[in-house]
Amino acid sequence: MTKNNGRMRSASFMAFSAAFALICIGGCQREERPFRVAVPYIGPQDGPRLSTLQPGPEMPVKHVRNDYEDNAWVLSEGKRLFQLYNCSGCHFNGGGGMGPPLMDQKWIYGSAPEQIFSTIMEGRPNGMPSFRGKIPDQQVWQIAAYVRSMSGLVPIDAATNRNDDIHPGVQPENSRKNVVPLQSSIPPAAEMPL
Amino acid sequence: MILGPRIITARGSGGVCLLVATVCAAAVLAGGRARAATTGVVTAVNATSPTRTIPAVLGTTNSSMLLGTTATQMILGMPDRLETTGSLETQLSGTASTATGYGVQPRSSGEQFSTGLSSGKREQASSSSQAVFGPSDAATKASVFGTTNTQSAIDPAGRQAYHIDKLYWMYFWTLASIYVVVLAVLGWALLRRRRNIFDQEQELRAHQAQLREAGEPVRLAPADVVIPRHLEKGPVMVVAAAVAVTVVLLWVFLIGDFATGRTLNALASEKNPLAIKVNAQQWWWEIKYPDEVTTSNTVTTANEIYIPIGRPIRLETQSPDVIHSFWVPNLAGKHDIIPGYPVTFFLQADKVGTYWGQCAEFCGHQHAKMRFSVTALPEDEFQAWLSTQRQSAPSPSTESQKRGQQVFLGASCAMCHSISGTQAMATVGPNLSHIASRSMIAAGSLPNNRGNLAGWILDAQHIKPGCRMPQNNIPADDLEALLDYLESLK
Numbered sequence: 001m002t003k004n005n006g007r008m009r010s011a012s013f014m015a016f017s018a019a020f021a022l023i024c025i026g027g028c029q030r031e032e033r034p035f036r037v038a039v040p041y042i043g044p045q046d047g048p049r050l051s052t053l054q055p056g057p058e059m060p061v062k063h064v065r066n067d068y069e070d071n072a073w074v075l076s077e078g079k080r081l082f083q084l085y086n087c088s089g090c091h092f093n094g095g096g097g098m099g100p101p102l103m104d105q106k107w108i109y110g111s112a113p114e115q116i117f118s119t120i121m122e123g124r125p126n127g128m129p130s131f132r133g134k135i136p137d138q139q140v141w142q143i144a145a146y147v148r149s150m151s152g153l154v155p156i157d158a159a160t161n162r163n164d165d166i167h168p169g170v171q172p173e174n175s176r177k178n179v180v181p182l183q184s185s186i187p188p189a190a191e192m193p194l
Numbered sequence: 195m196i197l198g199p200r201i202i203t204a205r206g207s208g209g210v211c212l213l214v215a216t217v218c219a220a221a222v223l224a225g226g227r228a229r230a231a232t233t234g235v236v237t238a239v240n241a242t243s244p245t246r247t248i249p250a251v252l253g254t255t256n257s258s259m260l261l262g263t264t265a266t267q268m269i270l271g272m273p274d275r276l277e278t279t280g281s282l283e284t285q286l287s288g289t290a291s292t293a294t295g296y297g298v299q300p301r302s303s304g305e306q307f308s309t310g311l312s313s314g315k316r317e318q319a320s321s322s323s324q325a326v327f328g329p330s331d332a333a334t335k336a337s338v339f340g341t342t343n344t345q346s347a348i349d350p351a352g353r354q355a356y357h358i359d360k361l362y363w364m365y366f367w368t369l370a371s372i373y374v375v376v377l378a379v380l381g382w383a384l385l386r387r388r389r390n391i392f393d394q395e396q397e398l399r400a401h402q403a404q405l406r407e408a409g410e411p412v413r414l415a416p417a418d419v420v421i422p423r424h425l426e427k428g429p430v431m432v433v434a435a436a437v438a439v440t441v442v443l444l445w446v447f448l449i450g451d452f453a454t455g456r457t458l459n460a461l462a463s464e465k466n467p468l469a470i471k472v473n474a475q476q477w478w479w480e481i482k483y484p485d486e487v488t489t490s491n492t493v494t495t496a497n498e499i500y501i502p503i504g505r506p507i508r509l510e511t512q513s514p515d516v517i518h519s520f521w522v523p524n525l526a527g528k529h530d531i532i533p534g535y536p537v538t539f540f541l542q543a544d545k546v547g548t549y550w551g552q553c554a555e556f557c558g559h560q561h562a563k564m565r566f567s568v569t570a571l572p573e574d575e576f577q578a579w580l581s582t583q584r585q586s587a588p589s590p591s592t593e594s595q596k597r598g599q600q601v602f603l604g605a606s607c608a609m610c611h612s613i614s615g616t617q618a619m620a621t622v623g624p625n626l627s628h629i630a631s632r633s634m635i636a637a638g639s640l641p642n643n644r645g646n647l648a649g650w651i652l653d654a655q656h657i658k659p660g661c662r663m664p665q666n667n668i669p670a671d672d673l674e675a676l677l678d679y680l681e682s683l684k
Contacts, residue, residue: 084622133605134606
């Protein structure tokens, strides 16, 4: 009886250790810091379209995958850059002010990584400036990843839960549950001028 | 019989201990002597070894820095400026103002403040027995050759460091002599003959034999066998003396500590301090010389602090990210800089020279490359430097420089850096208004020359992985123009 008990105990201990090790291994790459890394590539057919009209049959929409979104460090870098490049000057800490809020489920120009990338790079009518050539590509991808994290669109285990420095700061990105992004209609004031 | 082998073993291990201790003591003493030799008269040291070869240089300081430079120069096909000839005398003489220390671009000798002491002062300096250096390339070179310690707490160049140095040597010599005395006593105890114990054992055996003969029960230690009084007195005296000496020494140390602390703080109450703001961040130092009256006269620079000698400097420090520590060993002790908690402290330099500083609190990836320099100048030369720094950045004069300015303002540079007199006014990265007047870039990581600057702009993440400077994709001709512009910002 006691022998059996001991065996069971050691077996459960082994199982627990194995599970613990697995969990630890799973977390290994969470905070890997890719200082020099190739940025996601947008092919000629992958970029966002500014019009829904297409000649001929409609092409399937193919979204770019932003590998940065799995990485907690990159997300925290994106957060730092979001403040540094004064995105927060208009969007505040995601709640929106002069610019639209980023932590809700409404997206005027799309929620896909390449759409956000293009919004930052090209700018949008009525206020969103174009940062092309002003911010290096890899940093724009980092900011795009962070922007998506604010409405819970990145894996929950990668969403940053602290800044990479001593000040805790504001954290909309881990107070948001994953919400289904909705394509809002473009407000008349923000339509592309013809 | 029983004690015999034990004593032998004890003697064996004691011998080993003694051997180790002697070697250690010899090493310490030899080190002390070597230090005395190197910190002696600079000219004398140079006279004995006027020429040093590059391997010797690489062995002394900043080998990675020098290697990096050579590599960059080889890649860019630039002439190698690492040749090392002449003694410090020639380096300090007029010709040396154009000599280049480890690849720093030569500067025109017309700029008195950046080429260092005037020749008259130089002669005076080299004739005095102190190691005196200007902020010139020659001085940097001299420091690279190891003729003085520009980053050493036991080579003080300021009042505070002097007192810390005194305290250090007091501790060192006191503790070293205690160490020697203790080891001597230990050696004596191990080596002397232990006659008393043998005698006692004989006595004990005789007593037990007597008891056995008388038919009485044999006790291991009879009450009447005691250690004689006269044998006990000695050890008691020795222990009492040791305790007394310990207590006295602890008091001496305590008083010494308090006295040193007071002297260090005395600087705070002196008149006419110069205020400098230091913003320590990952992984560089922003330096500001505030001007309360005319705020536009505030000078902002990075990583290279200039101070006048003989005047207390009030450093108002803060950190926006993590804990750093401000440490210039030649001038003062370490001061932690804690985010959200502005700290003010004082230091003073009494000897002209350029001293290395280093962040002394681990602060992340590039903690080791978070260096800075403090250049102490006579008051008038310091004022000349300050007034030059106060001017706006020189406007571009050639076509290439003009194009370079456009590149700077149009590319990502202007998002983080500022250059006075232009639209670039960001405060995220170092202020580049007078970048060409600095001798190093990337917080003391690399000498400031064209090749290093190019490498830094294109791929800073290779030189200093994790730093805040991103990789930049700038076309070759734009880069050349940009470098022309940056090199014109004296």
